[in-house]
Amino acid sequence: MQIVLQQIINALSLGSIYALLALGYSMVYGIIKLINFAHGDIYMLGAFCAYYVISLWHFNFIIALLTAMIVSALAGVVIEYFAYRPLRKSPRIAVLITAIGVSFLLENGMSYLVGSNARSFPQVMEQVNYNIGGIVISNIQILILATALILMVLLQVTIKKTKMGRAMRAVSVDPDAAELVGVNVNHTISFTFALGSALAGAGGILIGMYYNQIDPLMGMTPGIKAFVAAVLGGIGSVPGASLGGFLIGILETFFQSIGLSAYKDAVVYFVLIVILLFLPAGIFGKNTKEKV
Amino acid sequence: MSKFTKKVMSAVTLGAAAFMMAGCSVAKNSGSKGTTQAHDVVKIGANLELSGAAAGYGNAERQGVQLAVDEINKAGGINVNGHKKKIKLILRDNKSAIATSSSVAAQLTTKDKVAAIVGPATTSAGTAEIPNITKAAVPSVSPSATDSKYTLQKDGKVQEYVFRACFQDNFQGTKAAEFVMDKLKAKRVAIYADNSSDYGTGLAKAFQNTYKGKVVANQTYSAGDKDFNAVLTSFKSKNVDAIYVPGYYTEVGLIIKQARQMGIKIPIVGGDGMADPKLPQIAGPKNATNIFYTTPFSTRVAAKDPFASKFMKAFKARYHTDAPAFSALAYDAVYLVKNAIETQKSDDSVKITAGLAKTKNFKGVTGEITIDKKHNPERPIITEEMTNGKISNSYKVD
Numbered sequence: 001m002q003i004v005l006q007q008i009i010n011a012l013s014l015g016s017i018y019a020l021l022a023l024g025y026s027m028v029y030g031i032i033k034l035i036n037f038a039h040g041d042i043y044m045l046g047a048f049c050a051y052y053v054i055s056l057w058h059f060n061f062i063i064a065l066l067t068a069m070i071v072s073a074l075a076g077v078v079i080e081y082f083a084y085r086p087l088r089k090s091p092r093i094a095v096l097i098t099a100i101g102v103s104f105l106l107e108n109g110m111s112y113l114v115g116s117n118a119r120s121f122p123q124v125m126e127q128v129n130y131n132i133g134g135i136v137i138s139n140i141q142i143l144i145l146a147t148a149l150i151l152m153v154l155l156q157v158t159i160k161k162t163k164m165g166r167a168m169r170a171v172s173v174d175p176d177a178a179e180l181v182g183v184n185v186n187h188t189i190s191f192t193f194a195l196g197s198a199l200a201g202a203g204g205i206l207i208g209m210y211y212n213q214i215d216p217l218m219g220m221t222p223g224i225k226a227f228v229a230a231v232l233g234g235i236g237s238v239p240g241a242s243l244g245g246f247l248i249g250i251l252e253t254f255f256q257s258i259g260l261s262a263y264k265d266a267v268v269y270f271v272l273i274v275i276l277l278f279l280p281a282g283i284f285g286k287n288t289k290e291k292v
Numbered sequence: 293m294s295k296f297t298k299k300v301m302s303a304v305t306l307g308a309a310a311f312m313m314a315g316c317s318v319a320k321n322s323g324s325k326g327t328t329q330a331h332d333v334v335k336i337g338a339n340l341e342l343s344g345a346a347a348g349y350g351n352a353e354r355q356g357v358q359l360a361v362d363e364i365n366k367a368g369g370i371n372v373n374g375h376k377k378k379i380k381l382i383l384r385d386n387k388s389a390i391a392t393s394s395s396v397a398a399q400l401t402t403k404d405k406v407a408a409i410v411g412p413a414t415t416s417a418g419t420a421e422i423p424n425i426t427k428a429a430v431p432s433v434s435p436s437a438t439d440s441k442y443t444l445q446k447d448g449k450v451q452e453y454v455f456r457a458c459f460q461d462n463f464q465g466t467k468a469a470e471f472v473m474d475k476l477k478a479k480r481v482a483i484y485a486d487n488s489s490d491y492g493t494g495l496a497k498a499f500q501n502t503y504k505g506k507v508v509a510n511q512t513y514s515a516g517d518k519d520f521n522a523v524l525t526s527f528k529s530k531n532v533d534a535i536y537v538p539g540y541y542t543e544v545g546l547i548i549k550q551a552r553q554m555g556i557k558i559p560i561v562g563g564d565g566m567a568d569p570k571l572p573q574i575a576g577p578k579n580a581t582n583i584f585y586t587t588p589f590s591t592r593v594a595a596k597d598p599f600a601s602k603f604m605k606a607f608k609a610r611y612h613t614d615a616p617a618f619s620a621l622a623y624d625a626v627y628l629v630k631n632a633i634e635t636q637k638s639d640d641s642v643k644i645t646a647g648l649a650k651t652k653n654f655k656g657v658t659g660e661i662t663i664d665k666k667h668n669p670e671r672p673i674i675t676e677e678m679t680n681g682k683i684s685n686s687y688k689v690d
Contacts, residue, residue, distance in 0.1 A: 003529050006554075010521040108343070116347035118542040120573040127553060136554050211518040211546055213574050217345070221516055256522035261511040262487055 002134040007257045008250075013141045013210065015249020016148035020203035021226030022233065022241035023155060024196030030172045030236035031192045033092060037099040038079060039200055040223015041106035044216060046072040046201025047121070047208045048110065054122045061124050065147070065205055072201025073194035080193040085186070103223075110216035118215040121208035144206045151202055152242050155195065159238060164191055172236070221265075225252075228272045234285025243283060326429035326642035327405040329377070334370055334639045336361070336629060337382045337400035339411040339421060339432070344388025345515065348542070349413040349618050352568075353435050354383065355611055356622030357410055363606070370630050373637040382406060386417050393417035394424055401428035407639045408432065408629045408648075410622060415439035415490050418454075425453050431645040433457055433628055435621035438464070438564075439490045440498075443667040455648050455667045457625045457658070459588055461491060464563050465498025467673050468536065468586050472503065475675075475687065476559050476584070478533035479505045484523060484547065486539030486565075487512035495538030495563050508532055513543060520547045524554060534558055540565040545574030552579035559584055567617035567676070577681030589617040589658040590674040592683045600657040617658075624656035 021043055028036045050068040053059045059067065083102050087095045128139045159165040167188045170178040179185050207222075208214050225248055233244025248268055255264045275282060329335060338357050341350030361381045364370060369378040382404050386393035393412055400406045401424060409425060409432035412418045418437035425432050433455045434442070440462045443454045472478045483499065486492030492512075500507060508530045511523045524547070527535065535551070537544050537560055544566050551560065552575070564587040572580040591614060594600035603623060607615040615623075631654050632647030633639050651663040659671040677685040 003525060006525050007522055010519070010525060013521075014519050111343055111347065115351070116343060117351070118348065118570070118574065120545075120570070123576075129553065129555075138553065207518065212549060212576065213518065213542065213546055215542075217516065218518075252519075253522040256511070257526045259509065259511060259526065261513060261523050265514070 003257075005135045007253055009135065009137050009141060011250040011253035012246065013144050013249075014253060015246035016145050017203050017207055017210075017245075018222065018226050018229045018248050019242045019245025020148050020151065020199045020206070021222060022229035022245045023152070023238060024200045025227055025230040026233070026235055026237060026241035027168075027192050027196045029230070031168060032084070032088075032095075032189055034084065034095050034099065035227065036196075037096070037223070037227075038083075038102040038106060039196070040219030040221075040226065041103050041110075042072050042076055042079075042197045042219070043200040043204040043207075043222065044110065044214070044219035045075050045106065046204030047214045047218065048114065048204075048216075049201065050205035050208055051119070051121055051214055054124050059124075061143075061209075064124060065202060068201040068205045069198040070201075072204070073198040076193040076197025076200075077190050080190060085189075103219075107217055107220070114216065116216055118213050121212045121214055123212070124209060140210055144210055147202065147206060151199060152238075155199065156238060158195065164188070168192055225268055228268055231272060231282055232275050234282025237282065237284040240282055240284030326640055326645075327401065327407060328641075329405075329407050329639045332377060333380045334372070334377045334633065335380045335382055335404055335406040336626070337384065337404060337406035337409040337411075339384055339386050339393060339396045339400060339409050339417075341388040341411075341413050341417060342383075342385035346388040346414050346417070349436060349540075350385075350388070350411075352616045352618035353411065353413050353622035355607070356435070356615070356619035357381065357383075357626055359603075359607060359610060359619070360623045360626035364626070364630060370633050370639070372633055372639050377639065386412055388414070388417065390416055390420040394420040397421040397424040397432075401425060401430045406430060407633070407641050408644050410435065410625045410629070412437065413618065415442050418442060422451055422454055426451070428641075429453065429645070430641045431455060431629075431632075431648055433625040433648065435625045436618055439494055450666050453645055455628070455663065457621045457628060457656075457661070457669055459564070459586075459673065460668050461494030462498045463668075464586050464673065465495040465538070466502045467675075468495070468538075468561055468563065469499045469502035471584065471586070471675050471687070472499075472534055472536065472559075472561055473505065476534055476561070478559070480508050480530070480532050481505060481534045481536055482509040482511070482527045482530065482532045483507055483536045483538075484509075484511050484513065484520075484527075485537070486515060486543060488514035488516075489539070491540075491563070491565060492538045496536070499536055499538070505533075513539070513547075515540065515543060517543060518546060520550050521554065524551050524556060527551075528554065528556055532558060535560045537562045538565070539563075541568040541571040541574065545571045548575040548583060549579050552576075552581075557582065561585065564588060564617050569614045569616060572678065572681030575681070580681040581679045583678040584675055585678075586673050586675050587617055588671065588673065589620040590676050590683070590686045591615070592676065592686045593674055593688075594620075594657065597657075599655060603657040620657050624658050624661070627656060628654060628661070 046068040049071040050064045167183045171188045229244035229248040230241045233240030252264045361379050369376040384396045386396045413436045415437040418434045431453045436458045438461050440460045485496035559582045562585045566585040567587040632644045636643040636647035654661045661669040675687040
C-alpha cells in the first residue's frame with residue numbers, strides 16, 4: 001500500500017508538469033487551430049531563463065518563477081508575431097510546418113548559444129523530505145503540485161471571468177464574428193500565446209528544480225507527451241488538458257512500477273493512437289459537426 | 293507554370309539530386325591505396341559529434357584532440373623519418389547522425405586526404421564511417437566507441453582500418469559484475485540500463501552473463517529521461533544490495549539523486565559513461581556517496597602518474613575544468629596515431645594502419661596500451677569509488 005501511495009505521489013508530480021505544458025497546447029489549438037510544436041521548446045527557454053537569473057542574480061523561487069513566465073510569454077508572443085501571424089490565412093499545414101521549423105530553430109539555436117551539455121540547475125531551495133507513514137514526499141514535489149494547481153485555477157478564472165478571457169472564447173468559436181463585434185483578434189491571439197507560453201515557462205523552472213538538470217533538447221519528449229495529454233483530454237479544452245496531463249503521468253509511472261519501463265514511452269503513444277481512433281474529440285472535447 | 297520554368301525546375305532538381313548522390317558516394321581510389329601527405333604537414337581529421345544528442349561527448353573529445361595537436365605542434369611536430377612535420381587538424385561535425393558521419397568520413401578521406409581520423413565518439417556514428425574509410429584505406433581511432441563488435445566484421449574478422457582507445461563493453465560489464473560479487477559482496481542486484489544506446493545494453497548483458505547472484509529486477513530507461521522515481525520506488529521494496537546502472541552521466545546523475553532522496557543508500561555501480569566531473573554536480577555532492585564505476589582513466593590514479601598529471605594540468609589550464617575520461621581518451625587517440633607514424637617512419641595512411649595494429653606498450657595518459665588482434669586496447673581497468681562527490685578510493689582490477 002505504501003508503495004502504491006508513493007507511486008501516486010511520483011505520478012502526480014510528473015503529471016502536473018505534463019498538465020502545465022498541455023494547457024498551452026490546448027489553448028493555442030483552441031484559438032487558431034494550430035498545434036504549436038515549438039511549445040516544448042518554450043518550456044526549455046523558461047528553464048534556461050530561470051537558470052540564469054538564479055545563478056547570476058540569486059533570485060528566489062517566486063521571483064525566478066515570475067521572470068521565467070514573463071520571458072517565456074514574451075518569447076511566445078514574438079514567435080507568434082513573426083512566424084505564425086504572416087501565415088494566418090495560409091493553409092493549416094503551412095503553419096504546422098513553420099511550427100516544427102521554429103522548434104528546430106529554438107533547440108539548435110540554444111545548443112549553439114549555450115552549448116548542448118546538460119547542466120545542473122542551481123538549487124534555489126534545500127530539498128526537505130517529509131515522511132508521512134512511510135511515504136516520502138519532498139517539499140519540491142509539494143511545491144510543484146501546488147504551483148501547478150494554482151496556475152490552473154488562475155487560468156480558469158482568467159478565461160471564464162475576465163474580458164480578455166471572454167474575447168478568447170469568442171475568437172475560438174468564430175474569429176470573423178468576433179472581429180465584427182469589436183474583438184481585436186490579433187491582440188487576443190497574442191494574449192493566448194503569452195498565457196500558454198507563461199505556463200510552459202513555469203513548467204520549465206519546476207522541472208529544473210525537481211530534476212536539477214536542464215539542456216537545450218529537454219523540451220522534445222515532454223513536448224510530445226504533453227501534446228498527447230492535450231489530445232487525450234480533448235484538445236481545445238482547458239480542464240481536459242489538465243486531466244490529460246495527470247493521466248499521462250499516472251500511466252507512465254504505472255508501467256514503470258510494474259517492471260515494464262522499456263514500454264513507458266510506447267504506451268503513451270499507443271494511447272494517442274487509441275484516442276484518435278475511438279475518441280477523436282478526447283475526454284472533454286466537443287464533437288462538433290462541420291456545417292455545410 | 294510556363295514551359296521554360298518547368299525545364300529550369302527539372303534541371304535544378306536533377307542537379308540537386310546528382311549533387312546529393314555525390315555526397316553519399318563512397319571514396320574512390322586512383323591508383324595506389326591510401327592517402328599520402330604533403331612535404332611539410334600531416335593532416336589528421338576529426339569526425340566528432342559536435343552537435344546533436346551526443347554533443348557532450350563529442351565536444352569533450354574535441355578538447356582532448358585539440359590539446360594533443362597543439363602540444364605536438366608546439367614541440368615541433370611529428371617526427372616522420374627524421375623530418376619534423378606539423379599536424380593540421382581538420383575538425384568536422386557529424387551532428388550525432390549516422391548519415392552525416394558517413395559523408396564526413398568521405399569528405400575527410402577524399403577531399404581533405406587526411407592521414408588518419410580520430411573519432412567518432414559513438415558506436416553508431418563510428419560504424420557508419422567504416423565503409424568509406426575502408427575504401428579509402430585511412431585508419432580511424434575512436435576514443436569511445438565501446439560496442440564489442442565495433443572493430444569486427446560480420447564474420448568475426450577484424451575491420452582492418454578500425455581502432456579504438458577505449459574498452460569494449462563485454463570487458464567492462466564483466467569486470468563490473470566481478471567487482472560487485474567480490475568486493476561489494478552483493479547477493480541481489482537490480483539492473484537499470486540505458487536501452488537507447490548499444491553501450492548501455494551491451495554492458496547490462498555482459499554484467500548479467502557474469503554475475504552469479506540474483507538479478508531481482510531488470511529495467512531500462514532511455515537517454516533524455518528525467519524521472520526515475522517510479523522504477524527506483526519499485527526497487528526499494530525488493531531488498532536489493534546494489535544497483536547496476538550502465539549509462540551516461542546525464543541520466544545516471546539523476547538516478548543517483550532521485551535514489552538517495554528517497555532513501556536508497558545501497559551502492560550504485562556503473563561504467564565509464566559516468567566518469568565525468570558533471571556527475572556529482574547533477575546528483576548533488578551529498579548524494580554522490582557509495583558510487584562505483586569502472587573506467588580506463590582515473591583522475592586519482594592520474595595524479596600519481598607524472599605523464600598523466602602533466603595532461604591533467606595542461607587540460608585544466610586551458611579549459612578550466614578537470615579532464616573527463618572522454619577528453620583523456622581522445623588525447624590518447626591522437627598520440628596513438630603519432631606513435632604509429634613515428635614507429636613506421638611514414639605518414640602514409642596504409643603504413644599508419646599497420647603501425648596502429650602493432651602498437652605495443654604505448655604510454656598514454658589512460659594507461660599503458662597494447663593493441664590486440666581485434667584492434668582493442670589492452671590495459672588495466674580501474675574501479676573508482678565516489679564519496680560526497682569526490683573520488684575517495686580506486687581499485688585496480690586485472
